[in-house]
Amino acid sequence: MLRDGALQGKTIIVTGGGTGLGKSITRYLLTLGANVTICSRRQAVIDETAQELTTELAAVEGVGRILAVPCDVRNPQEIENVLAQTVETFGRVDGLLNNSAGNFISPTERLSYKAFDTIVDIVLRGTYYFTLAVGKYWIENKISGTVLNISTTYATTGSGYVVPSAVAKGGALIMTKSLAAEWGKYGIRVNAIAPGPFPTKGAWDRLFPEPLASLMDDPGSRIPLNRVGDHGELANLAAYLLSDFSGYITGESITIDGGEVLMAGEFSHLRDVTDEQWDEVSKSIKQANRASKS
Ligand SMILES: CCCCC/C=C/C(=O)SCCNC(=O)CCNC(=O)[C@H](O)C(C)(C)COP(=O)(O)OP(=O)(O)OC[C@H]1O[C@@H](n2cnc3c(N)ncnc32)[C@H](O)[C@@H]1OP(=O)(O)O
Numbered sequence: 337m338l339r340d341g342a343l344q345g346k347t348i349i350v351t352g353g354g355t356g357l358g359k360s361i362t363r364y365l366l367t368l369g370a371n372v373t374i375c376s377r378r379q380a381v382i383d384e385t386a387q388e389l390t391t392e393l394a395a396v397e398g399v400g401r402i403l404a405v406p407c408d409v410r411n412p413q414e415i416e417n418v419l420a421q422t423v424e425t426f427g428r429v430d431g432l433l434n435n436s437a438g439n440f441i442s443p444t445e446r447l448s449y450k451a452f453d454t455i456v457d458i459v460l461r462g463t464y465y466f467t468l469a470v471g472k473y474w475i476e477n478k479i480s481g482t483v484l485n486i487s488t489t490y491a492t493t494g495s496g497y498v499v500p501s502a503v504a505k506g507g508a509l510i511m512t513k514s515l516a517a518e519w520g521k522y523g524i525r526v527n528a529i530a531p532g533p534f535p536t537k538g539a540w541d542r543l544f545p546e547p548l549a550s551l552m553d554d555p556g557s558r559i560p561l562n563r564v565g566d567h568g569e570l571a572n573l574a575a576y577l578l579s580d581f582s583g584y585i586t587g588e589s590i591t592i593d594g595g596e597v598l599m600a601g602e603f604s605h606l607r608d609v610t611d612e613q614w615d616e617v618s619k620s621i622k623q624a625n626r627a628s629k630s
């Protein structure tokens with residue numbers, strides 16, 4: 337979507353950049369000329385992704401460089417290390433994409449305290465720890481940086497069976513808006529994206545597991561646009577929100593879900609009613625109208 341070189345000179349940290357959506361967004365940021373540091377717990381995974389993207393994009397003119405640094409986002413020292421290594425390698429940091437997450441479906445009453453903590457710590461604590469570290473660095477160095485948090489549609493609607501994730505994503509969303517208000521005076525922008533279903537192994541293994549295959553609808557089937565999302569569509573939006581082209585947008589969460597949340601509307605499920613059925617419905621209602629007038 338953005339023109340070649342649109343992110344030239346920018347350095348962006350992508351948490352969870354070794355897999356899934358983080359990897360797809362990283363690929364696009366590099367293509368647009370940004371230098372990218374990817375981090376997550378599994379060193380082998382981020383190293384392999386860095387190697388793969390370097391090879392894959394070698395022929396792209398103006399492509400950015402990639403650095404992989406292991407980090408558990410629940411650990412402030414490891415976050416500080418990612419920041420220090422990024423500044424040492426690329427000279428500065430301009431953007432932070434909080435994309436790391438943990439999640440799985442479960443009835444809430446079956447969760448141990450530790451299970452609940454694990455999700456909230458990765459998603460909420462990890463997001464505010466990383467944002468705090470990078471924000472302090474920006475304020476100290478007078479850099480007008482940009483934070484982008486990967487949220488989800490149920491951060492605002494809530495959802496059963498993923499309660500720790502909903503709690504944590506909801507908290508991160510309020511942080512997005514609160515910090516946008518507070519740090520605007522430093523030129524720092526803080527936004528979020530709320531994706532609907534975008535197939536990744538990490539999400540599908542834990543949210544649409546095989547034993548429930550016969551019970552769960554195909555996630556695309558309940559979406560007005562009749563399909564799941566494409567990684568390129570999300571990467572476009574992320575690149576825009578991390579770029580200077582979105583310079584007047586802050587505190588926003590942009591939903592990208594093919595209209596899925598709109599299906600909560602009382603009558604939205606009637607989209608499968610046929611024309612013949614609508615003819616009958618119309619006749620029936622008009623008859624009732626006439627009866628009510630007589
Ligand atoms: C499609 C529509 C919208 C979708 C929105 C999507 C949101 C997403 O976030 S998708 C991203 C999914 N990706 C991931 O989750 C990747 C990372 N995940 C993981 O590494 C694990 O799944 C993790 C979150 C459980 C963390 O792993 P780890 O740190 O190794 O933790 P443990 O394995 O030690 O488990 C901690 C704790 O949690 C209990 N637990 C784990 N899985 C389940 C489960 N399915 N049901 C119930 N409890 C579970 C585990 O037993 C541990 O608790 P204790 O037993 O008390 O020790």
Ligand SMILES: NC(=O)C1=CN([C@@H]2O[C@H](COP(=O)(O)OP(=O)(O)OC[C@H]3O[C@@H](n4cnc5c(N)ncnc54)[C@H](OP(=O)(O)O)[C@@H]3O)[C@@H](O)[C@H]2O)C=CC1
Pocket residue numbers: 351352353354355356357358375376377378379381407408409410434435436437438439458462486487488489530531532533534535536537538539
């Ligand atoms: N796929 C979808 O349909 C949707 C996804 N999302 C959001 O998109 C983002 C990416 O999810 P997706 O790509 O699907 O799933 P993935 O499982 O591929 O991505 C999650 C990433 O988080 C990293 N991670 C997990 N725990 C930690 C930790 N403690 N410290 C650092 N990194 C960690 C994982 O790496 P590692 O294991 O190496 O640490 C992994 O790379 C998440 O925020 C998710 O909530 C939102 C809505 C829909």
